[in-house]
Amino acid sequence: MQVGLPYRISLDAINPYIPGKRLEEAVKELGIERVVKLASNENPLGCSPRVYEAVKKVLEAPSRYPDGNSTELRAELSRQTGLTPQQFVIGAGSFELISFVAETFIGPGDEAIMPVPSFSWYGTVTRLREGKVVPVGLTAEHGVNLKAILAAITERTRVIWLCNPNNPTGTLLPGEELAQFLEAVPRHIVVALDEAYCDFIGEPGYPDSLEWLYRFEHVVVLRTFSKIHGLASMRIGYAAASERTISYFNRVRQIFNVNALAQAAAVASLRDKDFRRRVFDNNRQGKEYLYGEFQRLGFSYIKSEASFVMVHVREDSDPLFQQLLREGVIIRPGTGFGMKEWLRVSVGTEEENRIFIEALERAAAGGLRLLRQAGSLSG
Ligand SMILES: *Cc1c(COP(=O)(O)O)cnc(C)c1O
Numbered sequence: 001m002q003v004g005l006p007y008r009i010s011l012d013a014i015n016p017y018i019p020g021k022r023l024e025e026a027v028k029e030l031g032i033e034r035v036v037k038l039a040s041n042e043n044p045l046g047c048s049p050r051v052y053e054a055v056k057k058v059l060e061a062p063s064r065y066p067d068g069n070s071t072e073l074r075a076e077l078s079r080q081t082g083l084t085p086q087q088f089v090i091g092a093g094s095f096e097l098i099s100f101v102a103e104t105f106i107g108p109g110d111e112a113i114m115p116v117p118s119f120s121w122y123g124t125v126t127r128l129r130e131g132k133v134v135p136v137g138l139t140a141e142h143g144v145n146l147k148a149i150l151a152a153i154t155e156r157t158r159v160i161w162l163c164n165p166n167n168p169t170g171t172l173l174p175g176e177e178l179a180q181f182l183e184a185v186p187r188h189i190v191v192a193l194d195e196a197y198c199d200f201i202g203e204p205g206y207p208d209s210l211e212w213l214y215r216f217e218h219v220v221v222l223r224t225f226s227k228i229h230g231l232a233s234m235r236i237g238y239a240a241a242s243e244r245t246i247s248y249f250n251r252v253r254q255i256f257n258v259n260a261l262a263q264a265a266a267v268a269s270l271r272d273k274d275f276r277r278r279v280f281d282n283n284r285q286g287k288e289y290l291y292g293e294f295q296r297l298g299f300s301y302i303k304s305e306a307s308f309v310m311v312h313v314r315e316d317s318d319p320l321f322q323q324l325l326r327e328g329v330i331i332r333p334g335t336g337f338g339m340k341e342w343l344r345v346s347v348g349t350e351e352e353n354r355i356f357i358e359a360l361e362r363a364a365a366g367g368l369r370l371l372r373q374a375g376s377l378s379g
Pocket of ligand 1: 041092093094095096119163167194196223224225226232235236237
């Protein structure tokens with residue numbers, strides 16, 4: 001007799017994550033040496049040179065367990081921000097921090113509100129907790145709709161997921177508006193503010209969200225070392241919140257969740273402001289270049305405060321994605337975000353951006369030719 005294993009029913013609603021094509025895979029499949037990967041918002045300038053020295057030191061004793069409290073890193077964060085070390089918890093990337101929020105605050109039947117499209121992991125962790133995802137669409141300008149989110153609050157709401165700047169649209173909530181929103185949200189609801197791209201914000205006078213932690217107990221700020229620090233392979237990020245909330249995150253956290261290499265790399269990177277400045281400048285110049293080229297090609301785009309740009313290619317971006325792939329250029333088609341005629345491209349180096357634009361121009365022109373052929377057939 002066939003006996004079924006007790007797979008939890010709620011897991012049937014979750015699709016295993018299909019990771020983006022790996023660089024090496026793509027190279028092998030296509031037989032192309034030069035692959036330009038602009039699909040996952042990785043840092044085009046790599047990471048701080050200081051990271052290599054720090055990591056080498058850790059490798060002298062790989063047999064030792066890491067510091068389960070990431071003491072040095074939390075001390076450095078405290079020094080740089082003015083918050084207490086007890087206001088930080090370190091996670092294996094923001095992915096894990098997002099899980100901490102769900103495990104701490106969401107139970108079966110609880111509701112969590114999230115903008116759509118945004119970072120899909122918020123929805124997954126909510127469902128893993130057997131909570132209910134309440135999706136709220138963006139504004140006509142592709143920004144997070146705070147008014148609609150407030151209106152979606154019910155008695156069962158436990159968490160509001162916000163991504164600022166928002167991935168994949170790159171839009172930024174004005175600081176003033178966000179502060180008013182935090183004020184309006186009932187204090188028993190957690191606002192998880194994912195700021196993976198906060199270091200790329202070019203808006204002058206935009207407030208440092210960590211300041212809000214002094215005023216609001218219900219805010220949790222999530223930041224990562226994967227983007228401006230260029231340490232995506234290391235898996236490390238931090239959450240900042242009240243000491244009380246952090247003490248709860250430490251209950252759901254496994255002791256050695258962050259490895260020693262990642263901790264050392266993060267400390268070294270935090271101390272290298274020059275590297276971050278270079279990344280910021282490259283990103284700003286890259287966006288200006290892309291905007292100009294999109295205009296030249298007749299594509300509209302969403303002005304981005306992050307390290308990627310969403311562009312309206314006015315045709316199904318899946319075939320366009322395939323076409324670009326054949327040229328060794330990997331981008332993210334908009335389909336997965338429910339934005340079929342858009343594509344998201346990470347800002348690369350000057351050369352990578354140029355290669356992308358040239359490939360896009362060829363691929364899009366091919367599309368236009370097909371359109372014209374279809375038109376001539378019908379008339
Ligand atoms: C990249 C990204 C993350 C993932 O960060 P990790 O620290 O690499 O886990 C989290 N949130 C958003 C919105 C991102 O774009």
